[in-house]
Amino acid sequence: MTILDxxxxxxxxxxxxxxxxxxxxxxxxxxxxxxxxxxxDNEAPLNEIVYYYACFTVYIGSLLFPIFLFLSIIFFTSKLAGNTEIVAILSSGVSYGRFLRPYLIGATIIATIMFxxxxxxxPRASEGYNAFRYEYLKKGKADRVTSNIFNQLNENDYLYVSSFDPARQIGYNFTLEHFNGDQLEYKISAANIRWVEKDSTYRLTSYHKRTLENNQEIVETKRRLDTIFNFKIDDLTPVSYIAETKNIFELNDFIDAQRKKGASNIxxxxLVKYKRWALPISAFILTVIAVAVSSVKRRGGMGINLAFGIGIAFIYIFFDKVFGTLAEQSGFPPLWAVVIPNLFFGILGVYLLKNAKR
Structure with a gap:
C-alpha cells in the first residue's frame, strides 16, 4: 500500500x-x-431505557450507514478537489482508476462491517429496540395482525381464529381442521383458545370436535379442555418485525417454515433477507457515485457537491422505499425490488465516473 493509498x-x-x-x-x-x-408516563425502568438506546444506536446506525458513508466521501473528497490535491495526483501520472483504488479498499472494509x-x-438490536417501542412508546398499539388470522401449520393442518389478544395470549373463535390428502378427518372448534404457561398447555373453552370415520360422524364436546398442540401461541400471528430480529440462518429457516404454512406476507x-445482502453492495455503489460527483473542482465548492450528493441520497432512499412497498403489498418480486434501485444507481455511478475521468 503506497503513501497515496x-x-x-x-x-x-x-x-x-x-x-x-x-x-x-x-x-x-x-x-x-x-x-x-x-x-x-409508562414507567419505563432506567436499565431498559439504557438498553433501548444501546439497541437504538446499532439499529439506526445500520440504517444510516450508507448515507453517512456517501456524505463523508463527498465531504473529504470535495476538500481534496478544492485544495487542488486531486489535480496534482492525476498530473503526476496516476490514472483515475488507480486514484479510485483506496476508495474501493475503504468500501470493502465498511461493506464487511455492514455485512x-x-x-x-x-437482529439482536432490532429485537430490543422494537420490544421497548411497543411496550413503552406505543403502548396499546398492536405489533401484529390481530383479526381474521388464517395459518397453514403443515401439509395437513389449517388453523383459524377471528381475533387474537397477544397480551393475554388468547384467541377467539378458534378452528383447527386436519386433512388427509383432500379428505377432512376431523375439525376442532372452540369459543377461545388460551395458552396456560404454568402448565405449558392450551385451554379450549366450549370445545367441540367432529371426527369423520368410516362414513360416520363422531361428535365430542366439553365445556373446557386442556390439551397440547404442535404449534406455539405466537405462531398464530408473528410480530410485524419478526424477520428483523433473526440472524441470517434463523431467517432462512423462518422463511422456509412460513412458505410451508402458506403465509400471505412471505x-x-x-425482502428483509435480500436487503441484508444488498446493503454491503450499496457501499461500493455509493462510494463510486460520491467520488465521481466530488472529485471535480466546481465554482460552488463543497456546498454544490453536498447539495447534489444529498439529492442523490434522497432519490436512492425514495427508490428503495417505493420498490420495497411494492414487494410487500402488491406481489412484486422481492429480489427485483432490491436489484432495481441498486442496478439503476450502479449504472448512474459508471456514467458519472466516465464523465469525471474526462
Missing amino acids: KYILKRYLVTFSVMLLLFIPIGIMANLAEQVGRMI FMGMFLV NTYV
Missing part, C-alpha cells in the same frame, strides 16, 4: 467515523427529547 484511506475511514460519532448522539438526544414523556452487523448484530420476510 494510506492517505486517502485514512481520510475515508476517519471522516466516516467522525460523522457517525457526531450524528448518532444527536439522533439519540432528539429521540429522547421526543419520547421522554411517554417513558415517564456482519446486518446478518448477526442488528414477501415481507424475503
Whole structure:
C-alpha cells in the first residue's frame, strides 16, 4: 500500500467515523427529547431505557450507514478537489482508476462491517429496540395482525381464529381442521383458545370436535379442555418485525417454515433477507457515485457537491422505499425490488465516473 493509498484511506475511514460519532448522539438526544414523556408516563425502568438506546444506536446506525458513508466521501473528497490535491495526483501520472483504488479498499472494509452487523448484530438490536417501542412508546398499539388470522401449520393442518389478544395470549373463535390428502378427518372448534404457561398447555373453552370415520360422524364436546398442540401461541400471528430480529440462518429457516404454512406476507420476510445482502453492495455503489460527483473542482465548492450528493441520497432512499412497498403489498418480486434501485444507481455511478475521468 503506497503513501497515496494510506492517505486517502485514512481520510475515508476517519471522516466516516467522525460523522457517525457526531450524528448518532444527536439522533439519540432528539429521540429522547421526543419520547421522554411517554417513558415517564409508562414507567419505563432506567436499565431498559439504557438498553433501548444501546439497541437504538446499532439499529439506526445500520440504517444510516450508507448515507453517512456517501456524505463523508463527498465531504473529504470535495476538500481534496478544492485544495487542488486531486489535480496534482492525476498530473503526476496516476490514472483515475488507480486514484479510485483506496476508495474501493475503504468500501470493502465498511461493506464487511455492514455485512456482519446486518446478518448477526442488528437482529439482536432490532429485537430490543422494537420490544421497548411497543411496550413503552406505543403502548396499546398492536405489533401484529390481530383479526381474521388464517395459518397453514403443515401439509395437513389449517388453523383459524377471528381475533387474537397477544397480551393475554388468547384467541377467539378458534378452528383447527386436519386433512388427509383432500379428505377432512376431523375439525376442532372452540369459543377461545388460551395458552396456560404454568402448565405449558392450551385451554379450549366450549370445545367441540367432529371426527369423520368410516362414513360416520363422531361428535365430542366439553365445556373446557386442556390439551397440547404442535404449534406455539405466537405462531398464530408473528410480530410485524419478526424477520428483523433473526440472524441470517434463523431467517432462512423462518422463511422456509412460513412458505410451508402458506403465509400471505412471505414477501415481507424475503425482502428483509435480500436487503441484508444488498446493503454491503450499496457501499461500493455509493462510494463510486460520491467520488465521481466530488472529485471535480466546481465554482460552488463543497456546498454544490453536498447539495447534489444529498439529492442523490434522497432519490436512492425514495427508490428503495417505493420498490420495497411494492414487494410487500402488491406481489412484486422481492429480489427485483432490491436489484432495481441498486442496478439503476450502479449504472448512474459508471456514467458519472466516465464523465469525471474526462
